[in-house]
Amino acid sequence: MDAGHGGRDPGTSHYGLREKDLVLDLAKRVASELGARGMSAVLTRDRDEFLPLSRRPAIANRLPADLFVSVHVNANRNRHVSGIEVYYPRESQVTDATALPPSVRPSEVALPTTTVKRVLWDVVLSQTRSQSVRLASVICRTMREQLGTRCRGIRGARFVVLREAQMPAVLVEVGYVSNHRESQQLAEPAYRQRAAQAIADGIASYLRDVGAQDI
Numbered sequence: 001m002d003a004g005h006g007g008r009d010p011g012t013s014h015y016g017l018r019e020k021d022l023v024l025d026l027a028k029r030v031a032s033e034l035g036a037r038g039m040s041a042v043l044t045r046d047r048d049e050f051l052p053l054s055r056r057p058a059i060a061n062r063l064p065a066d067l068f069v070s071v072h073v074n075a076n077r078n079r080h081v082s083g084i085e086v087y088y089p090r091e092s093q094v095t096d097a098t099a100l101p102p103s104v105r106p107s108e109v110a111l112p113t114t115t116v117k118r119v120l121w122d123v124v125l126s127q128t129r130s131q132s133v134r135l136a137s138v139i140c141r142t143m144r145e146q147l148g149t150r151c152r153g154i155r156g157a158r159f160v161v162l163r164e165a166q167m168p169a170v171l172v173e174v175g176y177v178s179n180h181r182e183s184q185q186l187a188e189p190a191y192r193q194r195a196a197q198a199i200a201d202g203i204a205s206y207l208r209d210v211g212a213q214d215i
């Protein structure tokens with residue numbers, strides 16, 4: 001479980017709510033809900049500290065974790081925008097400055113051209129992308145059903161935290177703090193608990209579907 005932002009990076013702030021605080025609380029709740037369902041969850045941060053983006057998937061890769069789930073809340077200049085979104089890793093966008101995938105040692109690549117790096121990234125991502133899409137859609141469904149909130153859909157994104165995870169990875173935007181109604185909901189511990197339950201149920205349902213409930 002990855003709580004977005006932290007420390008000197010507060011994330012978005014609206015109506016007196018700071019993203020880094022909300023998502024830490026949500027991630028802790030999801031972790032304990034997963035524990036109650038017999039799964040073990042490791043938090044990338046368990047307090048208000050700054051973590052560089054690459055460190056987050058690196059923690060999951062080192063374990064190695066079966067899944068990587070990052071929790072965020074959203075904001076939009078248009079205060080009417082509301083709802084849940086779940087992101088999965090999209091095709092890599094490799095440039096000259098892009099590093100090799102973490103699973104590839106530089107000594108293994110004779111000539112790390114942009115094309116070679118793109119091919120390597122696509123291989124790494126394609127191994128898990130379809131599972132990520134499936135996990136994203138299950139979480140979208142359980143959150144919509146259990147919270148009675150609109151799930152705006154699942155989307156591909158090139159976020160570093162998703163791209164560098166070597167396992168199925170999703171990023172959940174639990175709602176818009178820039179929307180008055182959703183900021184009020186997110187301010188409520190009872191709502192955050194229900195959201196955490198819905199995410200944990202989605203993860204459990206996904207693992208049941210792939211027949212991996214014993215991992």
Ligand SMILES: [Zn+2]
Nearest residue numbers: 004011072073
């Ligand atoms: Zn965020």
